[in-house]
Amino acid sequence: MNSTSRKRRPDSSSLSRTDSLSSESLSPTKSPAMTNGIRVRNLFLLLLFSCVVIYTLFSFSPIRRAQFPSLVRSLGLSSTRRRHLLFSIASSHDSWLRRSSYVRLWYSPESTRAFVFLDRGGFESDPSLPPLIVSEDVSRFPYNFPGGLRSAIRVARVAKEAVDREDKDVRWFIFGDDDTVFFVENLVTVLSKYDHRKWYYIGSNSESFDQNVRYSFDMAFGGGGFAISASLARALSKVMDSCLMRYSHMYGGDSRIFSCLAELGVSLTHEPGFHQIDVRGNLFGLLCAHPLSPLLSLHHLDAVDPLFPKKNRTEAVAHLIRATNLDSARILQQSVCYDSSNSVTVSVVWGYAIQVYEGNKLLPDLLSLQKSFSTWRRGSGVQSNYMFSTREYPRDRCGRPMVFFLDSVGSDGNRGTWSNYTRYGVENCRRAEAIKRLRQIRVLSHKLEHNVEQMKAPRRQCCDISPSYEESMVISIRKCMEDELIAMKACCGDRALEEISCFGRTFDLKALIIRSDFWSFGYVVLLQPNQAPFRILCIYPGIS
Numbered sequence: 001m002n003s004t005s006r007k008r009r010p011d012s013s014s015l016s017r018t019d020s021l022s023s024e025s026l027s028p029t030k031s032p033a034m035t036n037g038i039r040v041r042n043l044f045l046l047l048l049f050s051c052v053v054i055y056t057l058f059s060f061s062p063i064r065r066a067q068f069p070s071l072v073r074s075l076g077l078s079s080t081r082r083r084h085l086l087f088s089i090a091s092s093h094d095s096w097l098r099r100s101s102y103v104r105l106w107y108s109p110e111s112t113r114a115f116v117f118l119d120r121g122g123f124e125s126d127p128s129l130p131p132l133i134v135s136e137d138v139s140r141f142p143y144n145f146p147g148g149l150r151s152a153i154r155v156a157r158v159a160k161e162a163v164d165r166e167d168k169d170v171r172w173f174i175f176g177d178d179d180t181v182f183f184v185e186n187l188v189t190v191l192s193k194y195d196h197r198k199w200y201y202i203g204s205n206s207e208s209f210d211q212n213v214r215y216s217f218d219m220a221f222g223g224g225g226f227a228i229s230a231s232l233a234r235a236l237s238k239v240m241d242s243c244l245m246r247y248s249h250m251y252g253g254d255s256r257i258f259s260c261l262a263e264l265g266v267s268l269t270h271e272p273g274f275h276q277i278d279v280r281g282n283l284f285g286l287l288c289a290h291p292l293s294p295l296l297s298l299h300h301l302d303a304v305d306p307l308f309p310k311k312n313r314t315e316a317v318a319h320l321i322r323a324t325n326l327d328s329a330r331i332l333q334q335s336v337c338y339d340s341s342n343s344v345t346v347s348v349v350w351g352y353a354i355q356v357y358e359g360n361k362l363l364p365d366l367l368s369l370q371k372s373f374s375t376w377r378r379g380s381g382v383q384s385n386y387m388f389s390t391r392e393y394p395r396d397r398c399g400r401p402m403v404f405f406l407d408s409v410g411s412d413g414n415r416g417t418w419s420n421y422t423r424y425g426v427e428n429c430r431r432a433e434a435i436k437r438l439r440q441i442r443v444l445s446h447k448l449e450h451n452v453e454q455m456k457a458p459r460r461q462c463c464d465i466s467p468s469y470e471e472s473m474v475i476s477i478r479k480c481m482e483d484e485l486i487a488m489k490a491c492c493g494d495r496a497l498e499e500i501s502c503f504g505r506t507f508d509l510k511a512l513i514i515r516s517d518f519w520s521f522g523y524v525v526l527l528q529p530n531q532a533p534f535r536i537l538c539i540y541p542g543i544s
């Protein structure tokens with residue numbers, strides 16, 4: 001700007017001396033050339049001001065927090081989809097035929113990209129299963145863990161051989177065993193939280209405290225499955241063979257990968273949906289208190305009882321997956337609801353089982369795991385120390401709640417799903433009058449769809465119990481209200497009123513249509529039946 005006005009000054013001075021003089025005084029407005037310069041400067045200031053305004057707007061307003069990242073995402077990077085995941089299954093010739101029945105349950109040739117790595121071939125190709133690859137020779141690598149299996153080297157090297165194939169458009173490499181059952185849709189959702197262009201090693205350690213002491217608290221246990229971002233996987237593949245020379249004293253393939261990633265300076269990102277299942281026996285207690293984040297995998301299914309009674313192991317997993325196919329994010333998610341008039345507490349584990357307790361059970365107690373299972377390692381000196389809070393699972397069946405297992409699931413064609421649960425084992429226990437005839441529970445819910453932001457801070461959902469039940473109970477699951485507490489409610493009490501206030505809203509009772517079918521109803525009114533004037537138990541917002 002300065003240089004521009006200087007260049008023009010000789011021209012203006014040639015027009016008139018006084019003008020030229022005045023231009024050198026402190027009133028420059030009279031020169032047309034100077035006016036030009038001022039315009040440019042004003043324009044510049046305006047531009048600068050606009051920039052500051054826009055910057056401020058985007059820095060401090062919710063617009064930036066809420067919309068800007070998604071804007072960036074939509075411009076630069078599409079969201080993660082099924083086809084961005086490449087699964088590598090470590091198997092062996094001897095186990096494949098038996099274990100392939102698990103892989104068949106979660107693998108779909110149309111939408112899942114996967115390979116199975118074997119020590120030797122000899123199988124007919126089966127289009128309903130992933131393509132088989134015979135691993136490269138690893139005899140040059142040392143192995144000296146006493147009593148361990150050399151196959152650990154081959155299994156670790158799957159992480160190199162899968163990457164070296166250079167398949168296109170892979171964002172995440174997922175590794176697991178042939179007895180790992182993956183919940184693919186949930187994996188896609190959870191991995192969407194992370195940027196695959198950065199270095200991520202995502203998995204979970206063992207349920208068993210002692211197994212973590214033995215291996216590492218910071219290692220992704222291989223059978224539970226784990227994910228490595230594509231950029232990190234490429235780096236790992238380059239250095240893998242050198243690590244295999246250095247870690248010959250370790251037991252498993254997962255220890256070798258963990259050590260190599262540690263040398264690359266990367267630590268584990270814990271995702272609690274991966275399940276190594278280092279326990280034996282009855283998984284009931286573990287499955288009934290799943291973390292709020294989605295179920296990603298189950299492992300060691302041959303070492304535990306079938307997940308459902310009266311089914312074999314594969315049938316039982318297939319049953320769970322049928323529910324998963326209707327509402328993947330909700331599978332094993334726990335909601336707890338209360339019937340205050342009969343003093344009944346119900347814990348719903350969607351797609352699996354429902355427990356009906358007599359009395360008021362506080363929520364935190366129901367979130368701890370019932371020790372229905374036993375330790376992974378057998379023997380007298382073995383301690384049952386776990387990585388989560390546990391409570392006793394009474395040996396006496398009458399000391400346990402009534403249990404209902406998933407029977408069937410279905411969809412209303414829209415986003416609504418129903419699931420039926422039937423009473424398991426009609427034992428000769430004394431049960432409270434209100435629940436002793438219960439045979440079936442029907443659960444209504446909407447498909448749970450979380451975006452990335454909701455995934456980062458999940459909240460448990462609430463549920464309501466139908467106002468009256470004899471043999472059959474209806475429960476609806478819904479989003480909790482802003483300040484709703486999951487506890488036995490006594491908000492409306494034993495009152496006959498014309499107007500009622502619940503959760504900060506006032507309801508005119510005469511204006512309310514009172515129906516027990518609250519599936520399609522805006523508000524739910526729970527009434528004590530056969531009482532005049534009727535007794536209001538509580539009002540909840542419905543789920544329509």
Ligand SMILES: *[C@@H]1O[C@H](CO)[C@@H](O)[C@H](O)[C@H]1NC(C)=O
Nearest residue numbers: 098101311312313314315316
């Ligand atoms: C489980 O049951 C199905 C049929 O219901 C059968 O085809 C399958 O072989 C059984 N699996 C085992 C391991 O027994």
Ligand SMILES: *[C@@H]1O[C@H](CO)[C@@H](O)[C@H](O)[C@H]1NC(C)=O
Nearest residue numbers: 407408420440441442472473
């Ligand atoms: C589910 O339960 C309801 C009643 O609770 C029953 O009417 C319905 O027939 C059941 N559906 C199936 C498929 O079992």
